Amino acid sequence: MIRALFVTHSLDFEAGGAERVLYDLLVRLDRSRFEPFIFTGSDLAGVPEAFSALDIPIETGPRLPMEASLGLTGLWKTGKALLSLMAGLHRTLRRYPVEVVHVNTVFALHFALLPCRLAGVPVVFHEHNLVHQREGSVWQRRYAKRMKHVEHVAANSGAVREEAIRAGADPARISTVYNGIDPMPPASKAEKRPGFSIVQAANFLDWKGQHLVVEALGRLRENVPEATVTFFGSVKDKAYHDRVRARIAELGLEEAVEFAGFRNDLLAQLPGFDCLVVASDAEPFGLVLLEGMRAGLVIVASDAGGVPEIVRDETNGLLFDTSDDVGLAEALTRVATEPDIRARFVEAGHRTVSQVFSLDVQIRRFEEVLEAASKRLPVRLAPEHFDGKPL
Template structure:
């Protein structure tokens, strides 16, 4: 679709995206996808990030100006430099991701006079939120938190859900999935439960490990596949210890961090996310786009993306028995898995597409730019 069909030319903006993370997480991946979509829609993008940032490497061949910065707030030399960059590039609006970037964005607003929009992926008590021109919350739960605890006025905060590249995940290759199964030594009859994400207390992998004996008693061919980094050494040790204590052995597979999750998903029978806290997890949207049923908790914004009884099953956080009881019927019933998987694809395509959500983000940017120009 041509840019002219997406928005009037007079709304094309010079946008500065600021992200403070070095590695990759949901917030940074969201920034990457949004940046590319905004470029596709005709905007001019500048990215401010750490010199070793993962996102800078991903955008190396994209038409995006990358400015390296450690986002130091003191001494003020770095702030003055970024203000000068913004002025030289006639930046219309700054958009920030993650805590350090959020603080820096507010300083750019105060001392550079540049409108600032912050995306709230998480829920933390921080005073900077109330000083942005607008705040984008990725879930209604996140919006309520910032209204209540960070005192962001109702007119300054809006919910715009995360999105994913639907076509990429929907086109996941069955052949790649078969290769992954073969690499595990998993027979065709094996039922694979996947958990994708950082292995940490917030994601709650230990509850799924604790649920495995009950799952195996009903579905002996079940296996648990944990996909994600293991930087949280103490938590990882506790999960491994629980697995050993329960005698799960090879029934629990650890892959570590993988860049080929898109190829792993077709190997799985379902994806589970036993989190105790979430904003709006991309991993569930990706699983649904790949046609997989999901079992997750009611934590945070999860109920806003998973339709209980339609695209998956929701259970209370930290409820091991409920987790097992939700997973067992799906492992036993391929037709139920297909029905949930097909409904999940439709839901992601209709509600969490780049086109729909980026248009809403554009409208937020345009509103603050118009207000600044009218002032």
């Protein structure tokens, strides 16, 4: 039995996809091989019921102030929280002697490395982000230094792996382990929305590209006047959110756009739409792409980051050039007006989920990483790749 501690700065599903990936991992973890524990930067009252119901011991520290300013007060608050989290994790490692520590986010890495080094416990870092660090910059050097103290890195896409290597991670100690999804969709009573309905599920941040979707919708409605867009997601950047709303008003699209906010039941809502859009500058992976495929939606996505590892252009969806709202509008017009490609892409999307991104397959791969790291052995995984065969 391998005792494994899972460290994350947050367990809040609203924070992003990393928390949902961690939840799926803990739900499917083979309890005959692993005994899990959790350490998180939030008080017990803030732990979602879904995590509390897992019957896993949860230790907490102070919340890491993600919204803190860069002024002296913000730096002081962040520094104080990091020191408290380090001390709390140190106590947890003494209370629960473990063979391996899984660090789920780069924010958690800030406070996890030193206590783990002092305890002599190997660390597996789950890299969910594209590491865009200029070579030779202080941030790139700091990232490379941290990676020297990590036993192994699990990157959630090939694109993330390559960026991490460029930033200083050892190629021999980083593997690609895709996020997975249960091929069986959750129960849904969502009724099909009228017209041609588009959904984007992403927190409001400039790099997520909601502004591109608005521009594309304006062009699309010239040929498909019944087209609508629904935005799901929390407002993480209010100024950006306000700019998007102002542009919607300028284009006269108020009646065609809905802001649905963050929804815990998003997965049950998806089957009511026709098309899912991912318009990010560079999405590291894009779990929502798989969720859309599983729900029977046609996928239209930007061609950057890890997205092309999931979406094969003209096979199980359409790709457009990143930041090109004209290209996005053209792709959406095709989906709206060519029913034959819609049926073909939906069928191929179901096969993509079941054949390539099965949750159970990816969990087993992650267990191999954890077991090898716990023994400080090299990780030997078969490569993750889309082999290009027809879906």
